[in-house]
Amino acid sequence: MRISTAQYYATQAAQYQRNYSKTVATANEASSLQRINTAADDPIGAGRLLKLGQQAAILDQYKGNIDTTKSALTVQESTLNSITTALQRAKEIGLAANNGIATDADRKAYASELSQIQQQVLGLMNSKDANGNYLFSGSKTDTAPYSQNADGTYTYNGDQTQINLGIGDGLSVATNTTGWDAFQQTINTARTQTTMTAPAVDDGRVVLTNGIVGTAATYNSKFAAGQPYTVDFISSTQIKITDALGNDVTTEASQNGAISNSNGANQTVSFRGVDLKLSINLKAGDTNPDAVIAGHSFQLAATPDSFTTSRSPGNPSTAVITGSNVTNQAAYNAAFPSGGGAVLKFTSATAFDLYAAPVTADSKPISSGTVAGGNATAAGVTFALGGTPAAGDQFSIQSNNHQTQNVLDTLGQMVTALNTPVDGDPVAKQKFQGAMESALGNIDSASNQIGSAVTSIGARGQSLDDQTTTNQSLSQANSTTQGSIRDSDPAEVMTRLTLQQTMLQASQLAFSKISQLGLFNKI
Incomplete structure (x- = not known):
């Protein structure tokens, strides 16, 4: 087989270029490792x-x-x-x-x-x-x-x-x-309240505080179900407690309802997880404590829900809500929004709708009504109005159940x-x-x-x-x-670089020698 001089030179140049490229690449690898x-x-x-x-x-x-x-x-x-x-x-x-x-x-x-x-x-x-x-x-x-x-x-x-x-x-x-x-x-802890129901005018002889929740588990499981309770003073040394259905539950009170008639003594009455402070205040001339203490009566219940209201800054009128309270407990429990609050919107000076907050374009009223006697009643809650509302008036309402x-x-x-x-x-x-004991709690x-x-x-x-x-x-x-x-492994790459450099030099020398074997060198 014959190989032309041009073909030989091209082959040797390509081989040399490959060896040179490998040597350069290895040199770069040796530099960067x-x-x-x-x-x-x-x-x-x-x-x-x-x-x-x-x-x-x-x-x-x-x-x-x-x-x-x-x-x-x-x-x-x-x-x-x-x-x-x-x-x-x-x-x-x-x-x-x-x-x-x-x-x-x-x-x-x-x-x-x-x-x-x-x-x-x-x-x-x-x-x-x-x-x-x-x-x-x-x-x-x-x-x-x-x-x-x-x-x-x-x-x-x-x-x-x-x-x-x-x-x-x-x-x-x-x-x-x-x-x-x-x-x-x-x-x-102060989420119960007592209200004197007898005598009609407080004579100061019996003070029964609103109470503190001392045992939350007992309060949650027993107290709420039986309220409101009636606390009757049978004598100066004994009370009787009945639940909302008239059942006598005195045995669940501390000491079965027995109290002390010591004048001015600050004693504790515990009942269904609630601790109440009781003081008997006898007056001069009270020679028969039983006669003056018997007949006093209190209602004991959880604090009713209250409401925080605020008018929208963009309201057309200057009307405000001056007060609010639950007037229909059943309707309130069934319909009034909890958690997110409510919005009271007036469509005229007398007509209004109550919505669950927040109000969107798709919201539907949960209650509607008209103002009567300066009051707007919706979902069992009566809102007292100060001033005359206008169409477009809105009021934000937030309920508070006093649990927290x-x-x-x-x-x-x-x-x-x-x-x-x-x-x-x-x-x-x-x-x-x-009040201070409740606050400290x-x-x-x-x-x-x-x-x-x-x-x-x-x-x-x-x-x-x-x-x-x-x-x-x-x-x-x-x-x-x-x-x-x-x-890279430094030792391996340096060895490889030395080998490739040696092979490149050998290739150069071989090319130089072989290139002299041409026919023209013999003429």
Whole structure:
């Protein structure tokens, strides 16, 4: 077979170019110590590196999320601890004011300090983070969680949404603590009330406080079903309690209804999970205690639902709702919206509709009616109107069943009680003491609720620490695997480079020698 000179030269040039390219590639590999610089170097390895790189990016994102969540939880925990400290001082004030020797002047001074604590707690509840977002508003981070109503109570304006961030494969953690969980679900221990029904005019001889829920399980399982109760004083040493159906349930009261007729004694009567303070106040000339105490009677029941109302800023008229109360319990239980509240809309000066909130284009009224005697009654609730409504007027209505109570309202009630003069009035003082004991119970309940929120933050923090360890292990394994695929063995690559350089030099020398064997070199 004959090989032309041109063909020989082309073959040798192509072979030399291939050897040269391999040598250059190996030299680059020796410089970077990376075996794969492009997908062409190792398609399978490059594919694996792409997947590992994606995993590394996700792990970096998880690390950023964990750092963000830790920072947010630290701020929330610090704020909640500050609120707890403030409530501890509020409790100290309540105990000091209720010690039996404080005067009206002392209580007014305590009330002033307690008002400052209430504003401090409000400010902490409405705290913002470094980005200007409210800490405890749920997903409504641009809305202050708490605002004051016209009647002095406070309303939660946030929601119950938790904002979750992923911290691991299939694992996420809430970055926020809602005001609903930390403050709004505080159990209200003072959710019962007593009303004297006899004598028609209170003679001050018997003071029976509204009571405190001492055993929640018993209250929930027994008290509500039998209310309202009638508490009759048979004598100065015995009471009788009957339920709504007239059944005698006195045996369920402490000491089977036996009481002490010791003048001025502050004693406790426990009944179906409720603890009531009882004081007998005999007057000068009361030589027969049984005769003056027998016949006193009280109604004992759960505190009825109350309502917070507010007019829409865009209302055409200046009409307002001045009061509201349940007038038909059955209709109220059956129809009035719970949870989200309601909206009262007027279609004329006298006609109105009641909707469940929020109202949308598809909403249908749950109750309709006309104004009678300055009152609008819907779904068992009567709203007293101040002024004449106009078509287009809207009022937002939020019901309160008193099962829970935020601590701002508790502090407000304490301030009111402390500012009420009681010096020289034993009956007023006994009622004040009952109010303070109820408030102190609610402060303890609020502190417990906040403590639960802090515990939740701690649990999430522990989860973040555990996942950080897991993610670090995964990241280290990822880096090791990437290195095993991408990185070169320095000894192997230098040996290969030396070999390829030697072969390239040999190729050059061989080409030089063989090229001299042509016919023209013999002429």
